[in-house]
Amino acid sequence: MSYIDGFIAAVPTANKDKYIAHAKLSAVVFKDHGALKITEAWGDDVPDGEVTSFPMAVKCSKDETVVFSSVVWPSKAVRDAGWQAIMADPRMHPDQNPMPFDGKRLIYGGFEAISEA
Template identity: 85%
Template sequence: MSYVDGFVAAVPTKNKEKYIEHAKLSAVVFKAHGALKITEAWGDNVPDGVVTSFPMAVNCGKDETVVFSSVVWPTKEIRDAGWEAIMEDPRMHPDQNPMPFDGKRLIYGGFDVILEE
């Protein structure tokens, strides 16, 4: 089974095009270091919650949109080596590919896939 990294972020809505450019370059880098598939999804139907929700989790402002992203890797070992290489890759340094959102509010995690249909 594969391994998946998941991300949720609040992106200033005015930065949508900047985010897409950031994501395109990032996808090239991730694939160069072993990722199988990258998905970037711009929030369309992301309701506020009462107890918890995507917007609450990333402290999403009225002028921001929730983005959901995932990266699929063949294995956790390839993911771990890939991340190490990605962090060293100059194409991912802030001066080359700045994040057009507040990275301090980014939520991320790695997941063992338990079902794939």
């Protein structure tokens, strides 16, 4: 089974093009370091919740859009090695590929796949 990293962020809606450029470069770097598939999804139908929700989780303001991203790896071992290489890769340094959103509100985690269809 594969290993999956998931990410949720609040991106200023005005930065959509900057985010797409950031995501495209990041995808190349991730694939260069072992990722099988990267998906970036711009929020379209992401309702506010009363108790919890994607917008609440990332403290999304009215001028921001929730973005959902996932990275599929062949295994956790490949992911762990890949992340070390990604963090050392100059293409991911802020001066080369700045994050066009508040990284402090980024939510992320690694998940062991338990079912694939």
